[in-house]
Amino acid sequence: MLVCAAVPPAVHAQSSTGTTESVLARIDSGKVIRAKLDPARTVIGAYAPVGDGRLGIRTDAGGTETLRLSEIRELSVRGRHTKTGAIVGGIAGAAFGTFIGFVVNAVCDSPDCQSAEPYLIAIPAFGGGGALLGAAVGSAFPKWKRVYP
Numbered sequence: 001m002l003v004c005a006a007v008p009p010a011v012h013a014q015s016s017t018g019t020t021e022s023v024l025a026r027i028d029s030g031k032v033i034r035a036k037l038d039p040a041r042t043v044i045g046a047y048a049p050v051g052d053g054r055l056g057i058r059t060d061a062g063g064t065e066t067l068r069l070s071e072i073r074e075l076s077v078r079g080r081h082t083k084t085g086a087i088v089g090g091i092a093g094a095a096f097g098t099f100i101g102f103v104v105n106a107v108c109d110s111p112d113c114q115s116a117e118p119y120l121i122a123i124p125a126f127g128g129g130g131a132l133l134g135a136a137v138g139s140a141f142p143k144w145k146r147v148y149p
Contacts (some may be wrong), residue, residue, distance in 0.1 A: 008029070008138055010055075017043050024049060024053075024055055024069065025038040026120045026147060027047050027049075027055075027077055030046050030047065030048075031045075031047050031077050031078065032044065032045070032046060032077070032078040033046075033047045033055075033057060033075060033076065033077050033078070033091070034074075034075070034076045034078070034144060035055075035057060035067060035072045035074075035075050036072065036073045036074040036075075037067070037071060037073060038073065042061070043057050043059065043065055043067070044057075045057040045059040045060065045065075046058040047077075050066055053068060053069055053070075054066055054067065054068050054069070055067055055069065059115070069148065072148065073147065073149075074144060074146060074149070075146070075147055075148035076144040076146045076147065077144070077145050078143070078144055078145075079142070079143050079144075079145050080138065080139045080140075080141065080142060080143065081138035081139070081141045081142075081143050082135050082138045082139040083135075084137070084138055085134035085135050085136070085138020085139065086132075086134050086135035086138065087131075087134070087135050088134050088138075089130040089131050089132070089133050089135065089136060089137070089138075090127050090128070090130050090131035090133015091127075091129070091130075092130050092134070093127040093129055093130020093131060093133075093134075094123050094126065094127035094130065096123060096126045096130070097119075097122035097123035097126030097127055098119065098122070098123055100118070100122040100126065101118040101119035101121075101122045101123065104118035104122070105118055108122060116134060126146065132148045
C-alpha cells in the first residue's frame, strides 16, 4: 500500500491533434472569435469550422481566412457578462431588501410587522429583481474568454 502511494501516477501525453480537435469542438459555429497571430496582427470574425486542425474566420469584409491552430498565439471567444451582472445585481437587491425590511419593522406599529415577515418578503423580491436587472445590464457588455492556449 505504501508503494502505491509513493509511486507517482503515469502521465499520458496528449497529441497535438487531440488538443486541437477539443479546442475547436468547444466553439460553436458562427460565434465571434478573436485570433492573435502576432503582436501586430489580430483577426476578428465569425467562426467557421474547416476541419483537419484548421479554422475559418469570416471577417466583416466578407472574406474568410483559414488558419491552422498552431499559427495562432491566442484564440478567444466573445461572451457576455450576464452571470457577473446577475450576481452583483442579486447581492445589491438583497441588501436593499434587507434595508426595506428594517425600515418596515421600524415604521410599522402592528404586531405583524415586528417579526421576520417583512424580511422574508423584501429580500427575495428585491434580490430576484436585482438579479434580473443585473443580468440584463451585464448582457450588454462583451467579454473575451481565452480558449487557446
